[in-house]
Amino acid sequence: KISNFSIERLLLYSRTLSDIKRNQKVTKILSTDIASFLNIDSTQVRKDLSYIGKLGKRGLGYFVDSLLNALNSFLYRDKKINTAILGIGKLGSALLGYQPFQKYNIHIVAGFDVNPNKIGNRLNNIIIYPVDELEYIIKAKNIQIGVITTPESAAFGIAERLKNAGVKAIINFAPVFISFADKPIVENIDLSYFFEIARYKIFR
Amino acid sequence: KISNFSIERLLLYSRTLSDIKRNQKVTKILSTDIASFLNIDSTQVRKDLSYIGKLGKRGLGYFVDSLLNALNSFLYRDKKINTAILGIGKLGSALLGYQPFQKYNIHIVAGFDVNPNKIGNRLNNIIIYPVDELEYIIKAKNIQIGVITTPESAAFGIAERLKNAGVKAIINFAPVFISFADKPIVENIDLSYFFEIARYKIFR
Ligand SMILES: NC(=O)c1ccc[n+]([C@@H]2O[C@H](COP(=O)([O-])OP(=O)(O)OC[C@H]3O[C@@H](n4cnc5c(N)ncnc54)[C@H](O)[C@@H]3O)[C@@H](O)[C@H]2O)c1
Ligand SMILES: NC(=O)c1ccc[n+]([C@@H]2O[C@H](COP(=O)([O-])OP(=O)(O)OC[C@H]3O[C@@H](n4cnc5c(N)ncnc54)[C@H](O)[C@@H]3O)[C@@H](O)[C@H]2O)c1
Incomplete structure (x- = not known):
């Protein structure tokens, strides 16, 4: 069962990702981008994202929209x-x-x-x-x-x-x-x- | 350099420890006690506490006051x-x-x-x-x-x-x-x- 800390980190990544997307209009992102934004280690980011099935492409990173969708879904954001x-x-x-x-x-x-x-x-x-x-x-x-x-x-x-x-x-x-x-x-x-x-x- | 997440966890442990001490008047505590209180993994707790030099005694745990002092010192609580x-x-x-x-x-x-x-x-x-x-x-x-x-x-x-x-x-x-x-x-x-x-x- 996923730890409470992982849940909090995934929520933080989703918000960071939305901020980055809004400000920089990027379509791709690396775990190191998210990590440096939050002043944390990128290994932790990749580990947490793999938990929700997002493995990324080595050197290419993740597609922002696909990652955001996966995070929104994981966090039950569609539930009012x-x-x-x-x-x-x-x-x-x-x-x-x-x-x-x-x-x-x-x-x-x-x-x-x-x-x-x-x-x-x-x-x-x-x-x-x-x-x-x-x-x-x-x-x-x-x-x-x-x-x-x-x-x-x-x-x-x-x-x-x-x-x-x-x-x-x-x-x-x-x-x-x-x-x-x-x-x-x-x-x-x-x-x-x-x-x-x-x-x-x-x-x- | 310690990650932001470790700092936040150590702050959380210090507050948890103060709560436990206040309510249960214990003098010793195990990493599993802190972990179950917070619904997290005890390995993470031991790892974080070792960072501030607190290794605990296998099976015996930590002395509460000593641990609290180490955490207060780490967190600069004496700085107004x-x-x-x-x-x-x-x-x-x-x-x-x-x-x-x-x-x-x-x-x-x-x-x-x-x-x-x-x-x-x-x-x-x-x-x-x-x-x-x-x-x-x-x-x-x-x-x-x-x-x-x-x-x-x-x-x-x-x-x-x-x-x-x-x-x-x-x-x-x-x-x-x-x-x-x-x-x-x-x-x-x-x-x-x-x-x-x-x-x-x-x-x-
Ligand atoms: N982060 C959160 O979770 C959270 C929760 C609630 C509110 N907020 C935010 O906190 C802020 C305050 O919320 P509130 O409900 O208390 O609003 P409020 O309107 O009751 O209070 C704002 C105060 O700021 C004063 N003010 C306006 N311009 C100023 C300036 N240049 N310098 C100093 N003071 C100035 C106003 O006179 C007023 O007293 C808002 O930005 C709100 O969105 C954040
Ligand atoms: N967690 C934090 O960081 C933080 C920060 C600020 C305030 N607080 C706490 O939040 C609470 C509210 O702070 P505040 O400054 O808004 O206080 P406040 O006195 O302005 O508001 C309290 C409100 O609760 C109402 N109330 C009293 N008894 C009630 C009851 N049985 N049922 C429903 N409503 C009732 C009062 O009529 C009043 O409108 C306090 O407990 C305060 O310590 C927490």
């Missing part, structure tokens, strides 16, 4: 994802307004909050529902991913409700570690991680 | 980082209020905006300066990292000014790809990446 944002504060609102989600077939279809001043509002044409209606809206709108941007104190409770409502995955931004034995999938995100990566690169 | 946030909108405000930065010795010391309603305010005891004062404040407060959370249209211009002001690294959240030939370091962050990781895990 309906998402709900729980907690429409500063971070939740920023996510509600973030346009690039759509180009990856990720659609925010509902917001939820407990604050009566926010409930009933439309932000970017998305309705903010009362959290009471969570289970009903998750089912009615076929929401597969719940995003937690509530205060830390509310996060576990909301995660439990999302699990019971049947979401397939949770993306948690609150500063607590959320994990379930089996389902749903949980991605815990801490943006300070990127600041630490930057610090290492500054001082090495 | 001063950060500025450019663009105090929804996302910028959320970052200004995010407490966990401090435990990693990352300190937000200034905000900048162009909106007169925001300039002069204090958010979490951090002053919002006019962008005109960028160069002066960056020097005066010894700011090493600039975070871009402005609209897309302002991002490149702000990045150039940060570069000329002498920041060592930029963390860019605006949906444009920013990159300099040599310096400063730039981390481009697109949160939709995590939604795509979740989608893959849902459908595989």
